[in-house]
Amino acid sequence: MNMLTDAAVEEKLQSASKPGVSKMVGKDVTVHYGEKQALFGVNLEVPEKQVMALIGPSGCGKSTFLRCLNRMNDTIDICRVGGSIMLDGEDIYDPRIDVVELRARVGMVFQKPNPFPKSIYENIAYGPRIHGLASKKSEFDEVVETSLQKAGLFNEVKDRLHEPGTGLSGGQQQRLCIARAIAVSPEVILMDEPCSALDPIATAKVEELIDELRENYTIVIVTHSMQQAARVSQRTAMFHLGNLVEEGPTDKMFTNPDDKRTQDYITGRFG
Amino acid sequence: MGEHTVSSFDEELGHIDRLIREMGDLAGAMTRASTNALLSSDTALAQRVISDDTIMDAKQRELDERAITLIAKRQPMAQDLRGVVGAIRMAADLERIGDLAKNIAKRVGAVGQSATPRTLAHSIDNMAGLVLDQVNAVVDFYVRREAEQLVPLRDEDEKIDIQYTSIFRELLTYMMEDPRNITACTHLLFCAKNLERIGDHVTNIAENAYYVMTGSQLPVQRPKLDETQMSVEADS
Numbered sequence A: 001m002n003m004l005t006d007a008a009v010e011e012k013l014q015s016a017s018k019p020g021v022s023k024m025v026g027k028d029v030t031v032h033y034g035e036k037q038a039l040f041g042v043n044l045e046v047p048e049k050q051v052m053a054l055i056g057p058s059g060c061g062k063s064t065f066l067r068c069l070n071r072m073n074d075t076i077d078i079c080r081v082g083g084s085i086m087l088d089g090e091d092i093y094d095p096r097i098d099v100v101e102l103r104a105r106v107g108m109v110f111q112k113p114n115p116f117p118k119s120i121y122e123n124i125a126y127g128p129r130i131h132g133l134a135s136k137k138s139e140f141d142e143v144v145e146t147s148l149q150k151a152g153l154f155n156e157v158k159d160r161l162h163e164p165g166t167g168l169s170g171g172q173q174q175r176l177c178i179a180r181a182i183a184v185s186p187e188v189i190l191m192d193e194p195c196s197a198l199d200p201i202a203t204a205k206v207e208e209l210i211d212e213l214r215e216n217y218t219i220v221i222v223t224h225s226m227q228q229a230a231r232v233s234q235r236t237a238m239f240h241l242g243n244l245v246e247e248g249p250t251d252k253m254f255t256n257p258d259d260k261r262t263q264d265y266i267t268g269r270f271g
Numbered sequence B: 001m002g003e004h005t006v007s008s009f010d011e012e013l014g015h016i017d018r019l020i021r022e023m024g025d026l027a028g029a030m031t032r033a034s035t036n037a038l039l040s041s042d043t044a045l046a047q048r049v050i051s052d053d054t055i056m057d058a059k060q061r062e063l064d065e066r067a068i069t070l071i072a073k074r075q076p077m078a079q080d081l082r083g084v085v086g087a088i089r090m091a092a093d094l095e096r097i098g099d100l101a102k103n104i105a106k107r108v109g110a111v112g113q114s115a116t117p118r119t120l121a122h123s124i125d126n127m128a129g130l131v132l133d134q135v136n137a138v139v140d141f142y143v144r145r146e147a148e149q150l151v152p153l154r155d156e157d158e159k160i161d162i163q164y165t166s167i168f169r170e171l172l173t174y175m176m177e178d179p180r181n182i183t184a185c186t187h188l189l190f191c192a193k194n195l196e197r198i199g200d201h202v203t204n205i206a207e208n209a210y211y212v213m214t215g216s217q218l219p220v221q222r223p224k225l226d227e228t229q230m231s232v233e234a235d236s
């Protein structure tokens, strides 16, 4: 049995409620799509090796903020990002930053599973190949297996690794995309409503996975399910109309939030 | 607080609140009636209290079921979650108040008409009045969502405790004066003790209600001395 001293218990309690070291820091982040402003000066710190949930009503800017964290907004022509976003103290919008490398460090899983139209194996081997993380066949085999294992998919697909990824069920495809994101050993994983197309069992598997990934990765997840946010995250940030309304320990946010808008949103009293 | 987008959610929460109100009213009525029945040896009234307790139990079961269904169906968050969990706890305390009143009622007849000295009856009657005010007030403040009113209310419990201690002493005196008083006085002591415990349940309810409304705990109360315990030790 694992006996904890009072001091150790105290420390555990402390560390559970403290934001911890910040992996990413957004300062005065603004985003415009053409004339339309979508974010109005957001200040948010993403703690290392924890899960942060972004919640808020549709159109409030959650996906927009998430996309700022790995410069996915660069792919949208009319999008302009202001303010600064740091990864380990380094400005990711600095012109000297290699965006491809950044996206290997800050990976992303989208709402709709989007496997490449290639085999399961290739879906995962692709990232390590372009980033030069593996070269020999045995190395690729290993990264494919461990990534699938971590994503909780290996046993289901081990006999059909060379069949197309698009032939998997929705939940399996989503876990394939998570495996693909993990394969390049990112430091941060961004997830935009990763379970919105999944059944409760697949959702539970993804949540279980998120919980395991937290050991080694920093995770930011956008979700419309309050229960999911409450289950998987340690900290929660609430957005409304392009502003960050409130950020704090998840337990507090879902039992006794400070802001009236958070209160109204999570209790189902909005609009 | 604004209304839920899904209006049936509000109706369900409203229903739970109404049950708390009804249970609170019933608890108050049972407390009053059981004490009156005891002091005036009114067995018919005592019988009513005993049958009211079945109604109380049924209401608690209904509240529990509604609360559990609501949690399953709506997965309440924040103040709604506190409200539902708090209601379950408050209902348990109200149900216990009903039990204590019923136990008082069950003693009716055992005391015997002539044995209760007037001054003593008066003290117990007073104490019952204090307790009754507390029961009514706590439910009122809860239903009207007046959190700050709950703070002095909890401290009022001190008065009940003091009253109990003084009744305890009075009863000891009568018993020592004439051993023939012992039977009657024991029943009265039991009644006073139950009233005092009803007061404790009111304190629990006040603490729960405060948490439901504010999300924080009532400030910690200073530890209280149980004087009856001390005087027993001193006397023995």
Ligand SMILES: Nc1ncnc2c1ncn2[C@@H]1O[C@H](COP(=O)(O)OP(=O)(O)OP(=O)(O)O)[C@@H](O)[C@H]1O
Pocket: A033, A036, A038, A056, A057, A058, A059, A060, A061, A062, A063, A064, A065, A076
């Ligand atoms: N590519 C785009 N072009 C123009 N406007 C956009 C674009 N993407 C988002 N917006 C606008 O920016 C605002 C924020 O959108 P965003 O997608 O970040 O919201 P969200 O919080 O993720 O909403 P949802 O919960 O519905 O996904 C919205 O008003 C939206 O219309």
Ligand SMILES: [Mg+2]
Pocket: A062, A063, A064, A192, A222
């Ligand atoms: Mg979105």
